[in-house]
Amino acid sequence: MEKKENVLKPLLAYAGRRKVLIYLAMIIAGAAQILALVPLIYIWAILRDVINVAPDFSAATNVGHYGWMAFGFAVGSILVYFVGLMCSHLTAFRIASNMRKRLMEHIMTLPIGFLDSIGSGKIRKWVQESTQSTETYIAHQLPDKAGMYCTMLGLVVLMFVFDWRMGLLCLGTVALSLVVMMSMMTGKILREKMGEYNKALDTMSNEAVEYVRGIPVVKTFGQSVFSFKRFKEAIDKYKNWVISYTISLRVPMSLYTMLVNASFAVLIGLALFALKDGVTGEFLLNLLFYIIISPAMTVTLTRIMFASENEMIVGEALDKVDRIMSLESLGEAQTCLTPNNNDIVIENVRFRYPDSERFAIDGVSLRIPAGSKVAFVGPSGGGKTTLASLVARFFDVTEGRISLGGADIRSIAKKELNSRISFVFQDSKLLKTSILENVRLGNPSATEEEVLEALHKAQCDDILEKLPEGIHTVIGTKGTYLSGGEQQRVAIARVMLKNTPIVVLDEATAFADPDNEARVQKAFSEMSADGKTLIMIAHRLSSVTGADCINVVEDGRISECGSHAELLEKGGKYASMWKQYCESVKWNIK
Numbered sequence: 001m002e003k004k005e006n007v008l009k010p011l012l013a014y015a016g017r018r019k020v021l022i023y024l025a026m027i028i029a030g031a032a033q034i035l036a037l038v039p040l041i042y043i044w045a046i047l048r049d050v051i052n053v054a055p056d057f058s059a060a061t062n063v064g065h066y067g068w069m070a071f072g073f074a075v076g077s078i079l080v081y082f083v084g085l086m087c088s089h090l091t092a093f094r095i096a097s098n099m100r101k102r103l104m105e106h107i108m109t110l111p112i113g114f115l116d117s118i119g120s121g122k123i124r125k126w127v128q129e130s131t132q133s134t135e136t137y138i139a140h141q142l143p144d145k146a147g148m149y150c151t152m153l154g155l156v157v158l159m160f161v162f163d164w165r166m167g168l169l170c171l172g173t174v175a176l177s178l179v180v181m182m183s184m185m186t187g188k189i190l191r192e193k194m195g196e197y198n199k200a201l202d203t204m205s206n207e208a209v210e211y212v213r214g215i216p217v218v219k220t221f222g223q224s225v226f227s228f229k230r231f232k233e234a235i236d237k238y239k240n241w242v243i244s245y246t247i248s249l250r251v252p253m254s255l256y257t258m259l260v261n262a263s264f265a266v267l268i269g270l271a272l273f274a275l276k277d278g279v280t281g282e283f284l285l286n287l288l289f290y291i292i293i294s295p296a297m298t299v300t301l302t303r304i305m306f307a308s309e310n311e312m313i314v315g316e317a318l319d320k321v322d323r324i325m326s327l328e329s330l331g332e333a334q335t336c337l338t339p340n341n342n343d344i345v346i347e348n349v350r351f352r353y354p355d356s357e358r359f360a361i362d363g364v365s366l367r368i369p370a371g372s373k374v375a376f377v378g379p380s381g382g383g384k385t386t387l388a389s390l391v392a393r394f395f396d397v398t399e400g401r402i403s404l405g406g407a408d409i410r411s412i413a414k415k416e417l418n419s420r421i422s423f424v425f426q427d428s429k430l431l432k433t434s435i436l437e438n439v440r441l442g443n444p445s446a447t448e449e450e451v452l453e454a455l456h457k458a459q460c461d462d463i464l465e466k467l468p469e470g471i472h473t474v475i476g477t478k479g480t481y482l483s484g485g486e487q488q489r490v491a492i493a494r495v496m497l498k499n500t501p502i503v504v505l506d507e508a509t510a511f512a513d514p515d516n517e518a519r520v521q522k523a524f525s526e527m528s529a530d531g532k533t534l535i536m537i538a539h540r541l542s543s544v545t546g547a548d549c550i551n552v553v554e555d556g557r558i559s560e561c562g563s564h565a566e567l568l569e570k571g572g573k574y575a576s577m578w579k580q581y582c583e584s585v586k587w588n589i590k
Helices: 008-012 016-053 063-109 112-118 120-162 164-184 187-213 215-221 224-248 250-260 262-277 281-325 384-391 414-418 435-440 448-457 461-466 484-498 514-529 564-570 573-585
Strands: 344-351 361-368 373-377 399-404 421-424 502-506 533-537 549-554 557-562
Touching: 008 016, 008 120, 008 281, 016 063, 016 120, 016 281, 063 120, 063 281, 120 164, 120 281, 164 250, 164 262, 164 281, 187 224, 224 250, 262 281, 344 384, 361 384, 361 557, 373 384, 384 502, 384 533, 421 484, 435 448, 435 484, 448 461, 448 484, 461 484, 484 514, 514 533, 549 564, 549 573, 557 564, 557 573, 564 573
Parallel strands: 373 533, 373 549, 421 502, 502 533
Antiparallel strands: 344 361, 344 399, 549 557
């Protein structure tokens, strides 16, 4: 993806009616910098009066007036600059706010499966860092950049006002340094380097996070040297890139630094040459003045150079925003249909993940009657979770059709579909809030009594008994944590409170010990008793033996289906899996 040549235009699209404020901020900041140059003129006047009356300095009666005028303009420039910053900050806050809102609004329309594939942590990082960097750019860097260009223009004018020959000498070295700077800041090269830098930095940051997360496991198995290897490789890669980049800039940066500061040396050389034949007061006055203002030119040029780098960082941030905004939303049907019942029919469905060449689901046809208990089993990566996710419309099918009650699920309103299908994830996805609020996510209008009833049906009574504040206990604070099986039971209570006719259970007993598994199975029985359709994904075959139909999913296809007894009688893949499962149960450590 190409970087933005002009980062301001896409940013202003988020500014709304405050767009005009950023232009006003740039104008005011430029005016403030012009005002900041006025004291230099008064300094020249002070030097003139002092030189003209020397050695009788008491005759320089206007020095005090000029000094106060210089002070007044300096203070005035600060006040004007503050007004400019107020305008830029108002725009920056509006842009950051609107950008976050639009990003989150768009993210809410994306398929849940795509969000899981990208990673919630990465999306959060992109949203947070991108909006922060653009806010800083608009609030400070953009008005400062306008001010720097005005300062540069004002200094060029001053260079020619008092002695055009000295000004030309100063600007000659500045022009040469500008050529060197532009050679270092060539757009394409700098963008590539900034991309490499951000990539190396992201890799190092990610490896650091993974290393810290894995410290308990590392210590347990004593693998500190090996676990640190990837982290160290990321650090070394970043270090090597920084050193290589620094070395590549060593010559041009040294040349730039020498040239941008050479005006001072040129002026000193001019003074030594002029002293051979004597020097006039006017020459000395102008020489001192140019010696004073030439460093201002140096500082301004250097700030402009670093401002271009900041613009590249904002360009990278906008690219991340575009990556999110370019993700295709899960479309809403223009004509919404209402299902006649809760029968699910899967017709010759094929599905392929983005950027993947193979089909994760390849030609699956299946009917799931309302109120039935259906299971998907099979090897990891076979497509079980993907197939269940398609039923819940976490993705849209690539080919084929999935219907609910005779209506294509793509033609059912999202709210209607959500009211009919619940999903219990393998990762329970509990929030850092109270048990009450976690369960109430299933039905925000539910009373506390209804939440307690759902927890009771989900076999969570023993959990509430040991919690310090019962249902009001906040998970994850003050050392209050739940085991994997306990978290799943709370998640099941949330689904029970939602009370949808169809429930998808993705490895709901994956993290459960035998006691928790028994309680989870009892909760499933409560659901079945209510006449709900249960779609179960499981590796523990003992949890699906009571299913009405067990579907063996391999390589994106259903290789066999039937009840537990029927599949054992066939002697196929399921029978082999069951045999291996029974043998594993008998394993023991001697």
